[in-house]
Amino acid sequence: MAPHAIAEAALGGLRQQLTGDAIAPGDPGYDEARAVFNGMIDRHPAVIAQCETGADVARAIRFGRENDLEIAVRGGGHSVAGMALNDDGIVVDLRRMHTVIVNPVERTARIGGGATMSHLDRACQPYDLATTGGRASTTGVGGFTLGGGSGWLERKFGLACDNLVAVELVTADGSTVHASADENPELFWALHGGGGNFGVATAITLKLHPLQAMSMMMLLFRPEEGLQVARAYRDFLSSAPDELGGGLFYLTGPPEPFVPDHLVGKLTCILLITYAGPEMEARNVAEPLLALPREAELIAELPYAELQCMLDDPPGQRNYWSAEYLAGFPDAAVDAFTARAGTMPVPSSSQHILFPMGGAVAAGPGDHPLPWRTAPWAVHPFGIWESPADDERAVEWVRDVRAGMRPWSIGTVYLNFIGLEGEDRVLAAFGEENYRRLAAVKTEYDPDNVFRLNHNIKPLQPAV
Incomplete structure (x- = not known):
């Protein structure tokens, strides 16, 4: 099949079958529809199926397989590796499926597969x-959740x-399947971190929690004060309540x-x-950090x-x-982290981040295939820049941060925080035992590895 070419009759048939729409190269809106969060990604699918229903998703998948098209799945489009797109394949675009239905009595939300955090x-x-x-x-709720889901409220x-x-x-x-603790429980287990390897999530249901107030304190320091701040933050977090989250960031000061x-x-x-919780309660809890001398602050409920x-x-x-999850954050690790802040590209939108873990993350279900949840700290070099001329130094900085923090790494990683870093990183993300179990689920639901544009878990090979 020639690049970008699908027989007009076949494409017309797909358009007739979809409640949504199908966009091909040359159609109005094609370039806008293929744009994703990462500007480094410039791919040209043969067709983008803008699905509005689960039946649309099923039709798009069948069309892709019948026409030997590689299948990509798009929710929020935030994958840093651009896994929501392909060249010359079909994109199952879920963005029109963004309805959220909240049940305040049961404290649950049913969320369409294309819904974002907003x-x-x-x-x-x-x-x-x-x-x-997120x-x-x-960020798309579906990919975020099925990959594990790390955010401000995780502790x-x-x-x-x-x-x-x-x-x-x-x-x-x-075909459509439902997974829960009572229905297809092994598939449900695999969806706690296994991502999009097993199918397209057209709807997910999440448990909700009461949250009547949320507070934020942003304290600004000169970069040379970062070492002292990082040590104080580390020591404070050792006894901080689970309500407290956030992180330590190095970044380019914004014009705010x-x-x-x-x-x-x-x-x-x-x-x-x-x-x-409310601001006054937050201030009382964070008093040791608020005692640090600083250049400026922004505090709000x-x-x-x-x-x-x-x-x-x-x-x-x-x-x-990329990311490294740490077994601890001793002084030597603090030194290594803060030293690499001075090498990050400035000015840019890049961020050199330390996230606290622990709390409900570490205390959560130990049977999920997420060994990284036991780490007390995560370092997340987040490179964002504008000019292609800066590609090499920005990528090198991210890799240098990883290398510098590796002595304290637990060796496993949250895959939503990284791009395509090789099969070894995917295996390490789950551990060998979990990976084998995930591969068995993959073999049952996707034996031909149709859904491979992801942090791929390969089906088990049949015995010879």
Whole structure:
């Protein structure tokens, strides 16, 4: 088949079958439809199926298989490796399927497969309910949750997948299955971190939690004060309540009213404290950190949905990320972390991040295939920049951070935080025993590895 070419009759047939639409090269809106968060990704699918129903998803999958097209699945489009797109294949685009139905009595939300965090958070806000979501409001709920789901509320409410109640999944043969603790429980287990390997999630149901108030404290420091701040933060977190989250960031000071002129456009150390509770309570809990001398601050009680979009980066910039999960954060690790802040590309939108784990993350279900949840700390070099001329140095910086933190790494990693770093990283993310079990589920639901544009778990090979 020639690049980008699908027989017009076949394409017309797909359009007739879909409730949604099918966009091919040359159609109005094609370039907009194929754009994803990472501006480094420039791929040209043969067709983008803009699905509106589960039946549309099934038809798109069957069409792809019948026409020997590689299948990509798009929710939020935040995969740093651009796994929501392909060249010359079909994209099953879920973005029109973004309805969120909140049941305030049962404290659950049924979420369409294409919904973003903003859809979920704003639907829950009127009921003073929330669940752990991604740290960017444009992240897709489906891929985020099925990959594990790390966010501001994880120390209090656990990972997103810990709150998973049920999943509606369209499998590789176009059939629909339901997974929950009582229905297809082995598949349900695999969906707690196994990502999109087993089918297309057209709807997921999540457990919600009461959240009447959310507070945020952003404390700004000169970069040379980062070492002292990092040690104080580490020591404080050893006894901090689960309501407290956030992270330590090095970034380029943004041109915001609360940022002093001498930090705008310069390397800045920011301690972000999030707290699942009212501001005065947050201030009392965080008093040791608020005692640190600083250049500026921004402290507020605000709706959770507003906090979720505060650190949103605009789409279309160039991205490269990775992560290391740490067994501890001793002085030598603090030194290594802060030293590498000075090598990050500035000015840019890049962020050098330390996230606290623990709390409900570490105390959560130990049978899920997520060994990284036991780590007390995560280092997340988050490279974002504008010019292709900076590609090499930005990617090198991210890799250098990983290498520098490796002596304290537990060796496993949250796959949503990284791009395609090889099969060994996927295996390490689950551990050998979990990986074999996941591969068995993959073999049952996707024996031909149709859904392979992901952190791929390969089907088991038949015995010879």
